[in-house]
Amino acid sequence: MYKEITIKQLFELLNKQLGRQNWWPTHSTEEMLVGMILIQNTNWKNVDKSLSNLQKATGFDLDKLLDLTLDDLRDLIQPSGFYKNKSIYVRSLLTAYRDEFNDWEKLSTQSLRKRLLNLKGIGNETADVLLLYYFHRSTFVADNYCMRLFMNLHAFTEKPTYMQLKNSVQADFDFTPDQASEFHALIDEFGKLKSDFFDGYQLVLPRSLT
Incomplete structure (x- = not known):
């Protein structure tokens, strides 16, 4: 029994x-958001190597992160695997963070989740992680x-x-x-x-x- x-x-x-x-085990909002993309289909040990590379290159300054060319971003996040796609996803998420997240804060959780799912590279799990740790919604x-x-x-x-x-x-x-x-x-x-x-x-x- x-x-x-x-x-x-x-x-x-x-x-x-x-x-x-x-949680989330990072030191800044920008680092947290990047980590949410990089953790897809890998483990945190690999993510940590990529985050360390980005810290050295940009200090996780948002403008510096978005100023990176895709080739440079791919080189920095290579330890996390799938770096060609993830570089695009990182840029898309950070751009939304800069331009949209303040307005999205006002949305219902259901509407907000739909907006997140429309971003490149954001599936169900990453959308829920964003809802939890960035938007502080109960999900x-x-x-x-x-x-x-x-x-x-x-x-x-x-x-x-x-x-x-x-x-x-x-x-x-x-x-x-x-x-x-x-x-x-x-x-x-x-x-x-x-x-x-x-x-x-x-x-x-x-x-x-x-």
């Missing part, structure tokens, strides 16, 4: 085990660490799509923006550990995936 837990109880257990994370990120943990917690029998899992959790997602960002960080940090802490538990999602 499994011990059933809710999403909120999972958050509390993770918080008790790992403590507060205070759930159904990333690969989450999928793996929830599968181990017997929350579903077949792997759902990103949006299926996100919508299932957000059917009753009573988290503040701070709690939502901490929940995402805790799930990702726990996912990096080889831990059997949740053996014997079953997660009950707010809404069935079937």
Whole structure:
């Protein structure tokens, strides 16, 4: 028999085990935004190398970042992989940050998410990460660490799509923006550990995936 837990109880257990994370792990808004693009399809060790290159070249000054040629930007972010596409995505996001984000702050979360998804290189996961850590909206990120943990917690029998899992959790997602960002960080940090802490538990999602 499994011990059933809710999403909120999972958050509390993770918080008790790992403590507060205070993500996003960068030093400036510009560095955070670039990191959100570079982390796609790679690991943070590779991202950190790229961020270090950019720090040396630009100090993460926005004008200097946007003044980089695409070739120079590609050379600097090469450790993160997929650098040809990511250079375009970085420039697109930083341009939107400069020109649009102040106005987008006034939008509803649903409308804002649609605007973000229209940017080059911004998919569901990156849009939700932006909502969490830049716009401070309460949203759930159904990333690969989450999928793996929830599968181990017997929350579903077949792997759902990103949006299926996100919508299932957000059917009753009573988290503040701070709690939502901490929940995402805790799930990702726990996912990096080889831990059997949740053996014997079953997660009950707010809404069935079937």
